[in-house]
Amino acid sequence: MQPIAHAPSGALQIARRFVSLLHHVHAKEFLSPEEHAHVLRALFVLGQISRFGADALEDSGEDDISPASLLCLFRHFLRRSGGSEFNIKRIALQACGYIFVSRPRLMLSPDNDFGKASMDGIMCAALSRSSESGIKEQVLQNLAEFFREEENKLLVPTRDEAVQDVYSGKVETEIISKANTPKITPHGDQRLCPGHHSQTQEHDRILLQGRFQIVNGERESNLSNGLAQRYWPHILQLCVDSDASVRLQALHLVEVVLRQGLVHPMSCFPHLIALQADPNNNIQKLALQMLRHQRGRYPDFFDNQLSAGMQMMFEFCRRLLHALRRANDDNQTCSDQEAIKVANADDVSRGCANIYKLLHQNRNSRLKFIHAILRRFEGAASRSEIPYLCFLANVVSLLPYTTNDEVMYVVFHLNRIVSLRAAILHDALRRHLEEFGRLAAGKITKVDDSARRDVELSTILSLILVLKQYFVRYFELTDSRIHAYKPSQPLKTSEILRCNRVNDHLDVSWVDPTAGNDLSGSIRQANIFFALMNENADHQPSLQCVNRSEQVETVDYEDVGRKTNSEGQLLLLE
Secondary structure (H helix, E strand, O other), X not given: OOOOOOOOHHHHHHHHHHHHHHHXXXXXXXXXXXXXXXXXXXXXXXXXXXXXXXXXXXXXXXXXXXXXXXXXXXXXXXXXXXXXXXXXXXXXXXXXXXXXXXXXXXXXXXXXXXXXXXXXXXXXXXXXXXOOHHHHHHHHHHHHHHHHHHHHHHHHHHHHHHHHHHHHOOOOHHHHHHHOOOEEOOOOOEEOOOOOHHHHHHHHHXXXXXXXXXXXXXXXXXXXXXXXXXXXXXXXXXXXXXXXXXXXXXXXXXXXXXXXXXXOHHHHHXXXXXXXXXXXXXXXXXXXXXXXXXXXXXXXXXXXXXXXXXXXXXXXXXXXXXXXXXXHHOOOOHHHHHHOOOOOXXXXXXXXHHHHHOOOOOHHHHHHHHHHHHHHHHOOOOHHHHHHHHHHHHHHHHOOOOOHHXXXXXXXXXXXXXXXXXXXXXXXXHHHXXXXXXXXXXXXXXXXXXXXXXXXXXXXXXXXXXXXXXXXXXXXXXXXXXXXXXXXXXXXXXXXXXXXXXXXXXXXXXXXXXXXXXXXXXXXXXXXXXXXXXXXXXXXXXXXXXXXXXXXXXXXXXXXXXXXXXXXXXXXXX
16 A cells, blocks of 8 residues: 555545544543444544555644644553453554554654653553553554564665666766676677666665665664664563464564664574474474574574573473463463463474574584583572473483484583582481481471572482483493593594483473472482482492481382473473
8 A cells, every 4th residue: 555645635534534533432431332343443544544644644734633643542542441442452552553654753752762752651561461462462563564664764765876876877886897787688789788677686686785784774764773672672572472473473573673683683592592492383483494594694692692592491481381370270261271382392392403403413513502501500509490400401301412422422511510519419418317317306397598408409410310311221321431431532423323212201200399498308309319329320220218217218219209291391380
């Protein structure tokens, strides 16, 4: 649809009638169904006229139908409350977006900033996570259309001027030499042959490249830059929203903003990495395409933001799970619950495999990737970290390894972490167990902070030991190979990667992040740690553990609280 150069009197009459209608009903607290339908129609039509006929509205000289007055009227309907008013608010927000495309400066305050009297408060409220999904989708669509229109305004004049300069001889010599490549016609003469469409397109493309570099970041793009910088954090957080339609709309907007170079590209990597576990295939494929493109341009940014991306992937999976639980608790309809898909172990496995395959079989890149994940296990132990470390343990176990070198590198670093921390912890837990016995005799259930921290650390080291044993069994590793491996040794391409397909996903459902809060949980976790340490040293299938009464019995830690569902495997806890 083209902008209205000279609006007929009929269009202005329609605008006047709809404005009069909105003024008549805007003070009413409740609208009848007929009035509700008329308001929706009036808001939509006035928005379209504001988008494509803003010049005609201003030229009419009537203040009531000027874009600024219409914006004030639309903002009034945005403030209406009530569940039945949702459609009115969404169409009013859409109409505001149409005005912003034709008159972008109306988004700002009279002082040309985001202060009082600007649309900033409404935009931030609409972009917040607590807003309705339809409102979030609409404001994202408004921003996307604004940025696309600004991109067109930037490129079209540049193209016209560039083409004019070509034929007037005002372009640099090196650009002319590329664009004006002589073409021999069937008659033997050499000319540009403007009638040849393909050559003209290439000719204009080369010229636009030269011109766009000169004006990039300038040429009426200050407002675009300001809006992108202002709302970029909100846009990124909606990329990992619990609603799939919001995520898809936000991802499309991210692509537009990145293409125009309005923000620093490093900020998008964590969210694109997190979306590799999206249960919606369309979103996951689009995010993978964007991640592949951005990593190709900025590989260092990808490496730098990998840890943040894995953390966001965990938070994203947990957010989806919480959203589904809220839907169940609120007794929402089946269609609402089906709209919320939870990322399971297969989704995470697929996403991590896609990220791992981006490294193009490069040994250093893949080992760097593995090290970035395992490095998190070396940090300070805390209850809040345990669920995330369980998630990372599953990620490490699900990666599509292709060489023995990668598998041995994982086991090497797991052994390194255990050797640095387990010996001191082992002695400390023995002392704590003696203290636990005295507390149990006195019927005291609370443990001190020192014991709690050691129990939490033992939980993390137990997880590391379980992960190591999983690799030993799954990839059929022997003690001699493990002890002989050194990361600095050259890659042995002749070795075949062997694996035992009988084993399933890594099970971490036995992990209790709150074990250190009470006496019984602390004793149980200490016993699990001692059992795993014994198996790590002796490689015995049955383990010797000390129970609460300090009697020795044979147990199998794998039978403790076993779960087989995806939630248990990923340990996405509250």
